[in-house]
Amino acid sequence: MTEPTAHSIWLRPERAGRGPTPTFDRDRIAAAGIALADTDGLPAVTMRAVAVALGAGPASLYRYVATRDELLELMIDQVNGEISYAALGFGHWLESLLTLARQSRDVYLAHPWLLDATATRTPMGPHAVTYLEHALAALADLDVSPRTKLEAIAILNAVVSTLTRAEVIQRLAGQTIPQWQQAQAEYLTQVAMAGHHPHLATALTGQPPETHDSSESLFERILTRVLTGLLQPDDIGATSMRGRAEAELPAASPEWTAAS
Amino acid sequence: MTEPTAHSIWLRPERAGRGPTPTFDRDRIAAAGIALADTDGLPAVTMRAVAVALGAGPASLYRYVATRDELLELMIDQVNGEISYAALGFGHWLESLLTLARQSRDVYLAHPWLLDATATRTPMGPHAVTYLEHALAALADLDVSPRTKLEAIAILNAVVSTLTRAEVIQRLAGQTIPQWQQAQAEYLTQVAMAGHHPHLATALTGQPPETHDSSESLFERILTRVLTGLLQPDDIGATSMRGRAEAELPAASPEWTAAS
């Protein structure tokens, strides 16, 4: 006849109060996991590894965490705490959301494992709630339904993660060409040259851009367009769109391509 | 002194020719894995389980596949083959891309595990290449760089997966309320009511929409806005945006919210 023991870790108090003083707390455990993930990647974050990194027994983490997934939730929420909201609240809503997106991207770049960790789950830890609150505050004066606002924020985060993932891959490629990327380029060119894929072939003929410094503005430009497209009251339906921007030049300036 | 044995499964021929006739082929193995995933979810797809489902030895799949990841790649590419390109090629580029997005969504809905499987990896199997080719073909006459086209396609896919994930969650919630969702709602309302989160609190006061039938048009409406925002030559920069849609009504019609 044990009590239900809430399903979410955020609803469970960290200490029940009765027993002896625990050696660690959730923050220290999350920090240890983050350090391990930053160094050796996400798969290195095992219960045993984090435990011995803390100098504890192999299975002693289960006194603080019910499952490995909860450990990852703690880690994700802790790095979300790196976001600062100091510069917010006094600008256009678009500026505020872009500032949030920039900070989110910085967190992703500082902890590359976060891209994989948040790919499936979206834990609503305290820091994530704070983030959501500030994002909603930035959109407070906008005349759209709360539903649309939440959806726009979700899509914004998805786009940020997508763009950042591409950037991370590009950075990694700059140091050492990963095996899979080489194999993928091999395969793509081989398939494209084998025929039956004319557009892919023409898209693959080109060079990567020499100047990387424009990627910063590209990030903001895409986000701006997506956000204005989602949250602007002007209704640009598909019907009014038809026949506007039609064929003008057939693939004028092929610059560069790569597989994401 | 063995040959390098290409790193990608798509570069490796299915049969080397010399030995006896194999009992299965990649398609049959992928189909078995898909059947298992459709029934019991992605974690049920283990090397042993798929092997015994085929009536083979526990580790016999390694004659066809180098690793479990490659098995997942086979499965992903096979379900990508369910996409039909018959209705394409004779409309506006936006219509073509929306048709592709709709089919992509159908595949996600038919195989819910695909959302998790493609969350981290983006394998470029033959069917994925075909998809990319058709998407590029739809954008052939557009006057933007190939880089922008590829990025737009990537972002489109990300948005489709995000929207579909939300829809899958919503459908599952209709049947049986999952534990985590209940716990999450519990936590969110608790936090919002505890103060310090006024915007979240106001966003949480409301009801879910009674009419679900508008979700179809919502899907297309969001995609349309994102795509036109990304691919329209008209340059709507952040600077020209400032001060346009400013405060008019403070959160007029709160409809509904939920955590994604």
Added chain:
DNA sequence: CCTTTTCTGCGAACGGCGTATGCAGTATCT
């Protein structure tokens, strides 16, 4: 104060997983 209760860290153990390897047999090539 002492007892009782409830927590703590710890180590061993279980079942399952991905994967490597050695074996005996069979289809193809020279």
Added chain:
DNA sequence: AGATACTGCATACGCCGTTCGCAGAAAAGG
């Protein structure tokens, strides 16, 4: 025909997430 290079199969290794029972320590009850 003989050599070669593959086939299916079973066993085994190491690691993982997780469970459980133990001895001890801090708080609650009298």
